[in-house]
Amino acid sequence: MLGPNGASKTTTLRSILGLTPPRNGSIHFDARDITRTPTHTIAQAGIGWVPDDRRIFPTLTVARNLAIAKKKTRFRSWSEKECFEIFSALEYLMARECENLSGGEMQMVAISRALIGAPGLVLFDEPSQGLAPKVVQDVMKTISRLKSEGIAVLVVEQNVQSALAVADRAYVMHLGQIVHAGPAAELREDADLRLQLLGV
Numbered sequence: 001m002l003g004p005n006g007a008s009k010t011t012t013l014r015s016i017l018g019l020t021p022p023r024n025g026s027i028h029f030d031a032r033d034i035t036r037t038p039t040h041t042i043a044q045a046g047i048g049w050v051p052d053d054r055r056i057f058p059t060l061t062v063a064r065n066l067a068i069a070k071k072k073t074r075f076r077s078w079s080e081k082e083c084f085e086i087f088s089a090l091e092y093l094m095a096r097e098c099e100n101l102s103g104g105e106m107q108m109v110a111i112s113r114a115l116i117g118a119p120g121l122v123l124f125d126e127p128s129q130g131l132a133p134k135v136v137q138d139v140m141k142t143i144s145r146l147k148s149e150g151i152a153v154l155v156v157e158q159n160v161q162s163a164l165a166v167a168d169r170a171y172v173m174h175l176g177q178i179v180h181a182g183p184a185a186e187l188r189e190d191a192d193l194r195l196q197l198l199g200v
């Protein structure tokens, strides 16, 4: 999901999570209508969230933050070991308090928390924001890996190129509306369309 600042991308993710209830329309996940369902029930149904502010508990250690993220859903939970395979630095940060982590380190914890919570869908809000190129690569690889395991991923990105490289479908939002929906390949390959919709 792409679009300028203020387009309502974050609001859309918050609506799916039940944090900002939609005024109209409905939200379906895993053959269930989850419109106006409480957020904890939606999380329990298997929707994971990596918020743009990488919300984690600052005074807890990384290990504790991961431990309390564990959840039983009908989807599979990722082990800590699998998270270390994705983010090799994570293993050495386990005893650290989260408030002392760098932005990139927090993002590794935030994504690992979502995976440990056994998601069938993961919502990423601008996951590459402020990250070093190597970590952006790790994040995009994680997204590809989730897809290859049949887990749905909805990514909001300003980094148009990285997002289009991993996405199957693209949605462009503007002023609270979806103004374009189609295969990601179309936007990837059509420079004129990209310029017209996204200015890049």
Ligand SMILES: Nc1ncnc2c1ncn2[C@@H]1O[C@H](COP(=O)(O)OP(=O)(O)OP(=O)(O)O)[C@@H](O)[C@H]1O
Pocket: 003, 004, 005, 006, 007, 008, 009, 010, 011, 012
């Ligand atoms: N709780 C709220 N009450 C009223 N207006 C809100 C609320 N949350 C967001 N908005 C407004 O809704 C619009 C969309 O906000 P949103 O955060 O969804 O945009 P966004 O597409 O995620 O933008 P960005 O790329 O800057 O993160 C903005 O104009 C914002 O000020």
Ligand SMILES: [Mg+2]
Pocket: 009, 010, 011, 052, 125
């Ligand atoms: Mg936003």
